[in-house]
Amino acid sequence: MQSLFQILMLIVDIAWFILIAHIVMSWLINFQVLNLRQHIVAQVWYGLNRLLEPVYSRIRAFLPQMGGLDFAPLVALIALYAVRIILINNASAFY
Structure with missing residues (x-):
């Protein structure tokens, strides 16, 4: 069972x-440090968007409109951290 815990972690x-890579990359793109016209940047950006957009869209369905601010990544980070805390606190069940 310890293996299952380690795999989940x-x-x-x-x-x-x-999530952190997507958030940092979005900041760098918005502040024009990274340019989406560069092939590798565009590939990484669109790949991350394809991975995370299904998660973000479900979160956005519950969040109120915030006038251009997107809190879906923040909510996803908090939820993921909560899952981590739950796993650590229940680690004794895996042993």
């Missing part, structure tokens, strides 16, 4: 990294 850590 690995999945949560990978999802956390992907």
Whole structure:
């Protein structure tokens, strides 16, 4: 059962990294540090969007309109961190 716990924690850590990468990349694109006309930047950006948009769209369905501000990534990060806390607190069930 310890293996299952470690696998779940690995999945949560990978999802956390992907979310952070998407958030940082969106800031860099908005502040024109990164340019979507560069092929590799565009590929990474669209790949991250394809991964995360299904999650964000479900979150946006519950959030009120905020006038151009998108809190879906923040809610996703908080939810993922809550899952991590739940897994750690219930780690004894995996042993």
